[in-house]
Amino acid sequence: MTSESLTVCKSLDDWLSYIESQHPSEIELGLERGASVLAKLNIVRPKEKIITVAGTNGKGSTCAMLTQYLQSQGHSVGTYTSPHFIDFNERITIDDRPCEDDLICQAFKVIETVRGDTPLTYFEFSTLAALWIFSQANLDYWVLEVGLGGRLDSVNMVDTDVAVVTSIALDHTDWLGDSLEVIAQEKTGIARAGKLLVSGVVNPPASLANTANGIGAVLRQKGTDFSYVKKGNVWSWSGNNVRFDDLPVPNLPIENAATVVAILSYMGLSPTKEALASLFHSAQLTGRFxxxxxxxxxxxxxxxxxxxxxxxxxxxxxxxxxxxxxxxxxxxxxxxxxxxxxxxxxxxxxxxxxxxxxxxxxxxxxxxxxxxxxxxxxxxxxxxxxxxxxxxxxxxxxxxxxxxxxxxxxxxxxxxxxxxxxxxxxx
CATH class of the missing domain: 3.90.190.20 (Mur ligase, C-terminal domain)
Structure with missing residues (x-):
């Protein structure tokens, strides 16, 4: 730990100001810096699975519904999202509750101690803090939202068990490329060989499946492997040899709700209609309609x-x-x-x-x-x-x-x- 951070960082606000000053760029995609520090943190994976969510839109809604469903089934869940609205603590939650300042400061202190001369961006510091906190908590599941892109986003420095791509559209083109084919390839880069990849993308670019196949992921796609139909105030979902009828239309986007049902089903969690109906009656997320x-x-x-x-x-x-x-x-x-x-x-x-x-x-x-x-x-x-x-x-x-x-x-x-x-x- 540097003498500067020892002297200056007395509060979470101090730490956030400090880590903002440690790297000249707000965004610098790449895994090498974060992965080199991650290797020194002795992270213990969750007892069940890591779920990593990428996409142009719908990441936050998908993470929220996954978290709330898993909690409703008695599982402990660490969720990492970005950006925050008011308080940084919103980014790192355990069982849908923001972590306390002291715990986040402790995580930053550990990261600062082990990083040595490795420069880290604000987002890399944040991601490493979330992973360390979740590791310490011995949780059942981690739900991780990609910040930008996928393949080179710092969330991708940890191998996922279930990858999710919610949607593909032109956004952040300066960083990700100016075509849907290239953006899909970047976002699909969170997948891992032999692991489930659920795509909620409507009319997906061919590069999504090509990238998934090249990685060796087990791809399940909306419109091919699962589908949904909305009729008035209810909707139905079918896929994986299961059908759910008369589900309530959620407050959050139904496209993402359909993807969440697919994730739960193809993960082997066998969701029931009653549990899904309860989720869609209650699921909510700040700033999403x-x-x-x-x-x-x-x-x-x-x-x-x-x-x-x-x-x-x-x-x-x-x-x-x-x-x-x-x-x-x-x-x-x-x-x-x-x-x-x-x-x-x-x-x-x-x-x-x-x-x-x-x-x-x-x-x-x-x-x-x-x-x-x-x-x-x-x-x-x-x-x-x-x-x-x-x-x-x-x-x-x-x-x-x-x-x-x-x-x-x-x-x-x-x-x-x-x-x-x-x-x-x-x-």
């Missing part, structure tokens, strides 16, 4: 690319009247396509500037948005307050979306408003 208010009706969603925008459009199509949009996006996302998909779905657009060098200004969204009613605001909080005032007057819903940053800004504002209400301050 999450209802956060009833009066007025408010939903928050991290939708930030065309595939996620299409899912959001399908959700709000069932509203009695067109809702009001509160939207903020990052410059490096496909703003134009999102605006085309969602533009006409809302009665009004309240666009917000997002902070940071990647944050787009509201006026940048306007250039891609053709809508008769749109306003710009310097922050998500101001856009939200204005949207709520209009929603109450017109009896409409509000949907806050566009980025993890947008949802985080909303959550921070909601916390502030709640604090004021508790203090009796008029909002």
């Amino acid at each position: 999450q209802k956060v208010s009833s009066e007025p009706l408010v939903y928050i969603d991290v939708a930030h690319n065309p595939e996620a925008a299409t899912e959001l459009a399908n959700r709000i199509a069932d509203f009695e009247s067109a809702p009001i949009a509160v939207c903020g996006m990052l410059k490096d996302k496909d703003i134009a396509s999102v605006m085309v998909i969602l533009g006409s779905q809302f009665s009004a657009w309240y666009c917000a500037d997002l902070k940071g060098i990647r944050g787009a200004k509201a006026d940048e969204l306007f250039t891609k948005l053709t809508h008769p009613y749109k306003q710009s605001f310097p922050s998500v909080a101001q856009a939200y307050d204005a949207a709520v005032a209009q929603a109450i007057e017109e009896s409409r819903a509000v949907v806050v979306f566009g980025s993890f940053v947008t949802v985080t800004d909303y959550l921070e504002h909601a916390r502030y408003l709640q604090h004021d209400r508790e203090k009796g301050v008029p909002c």
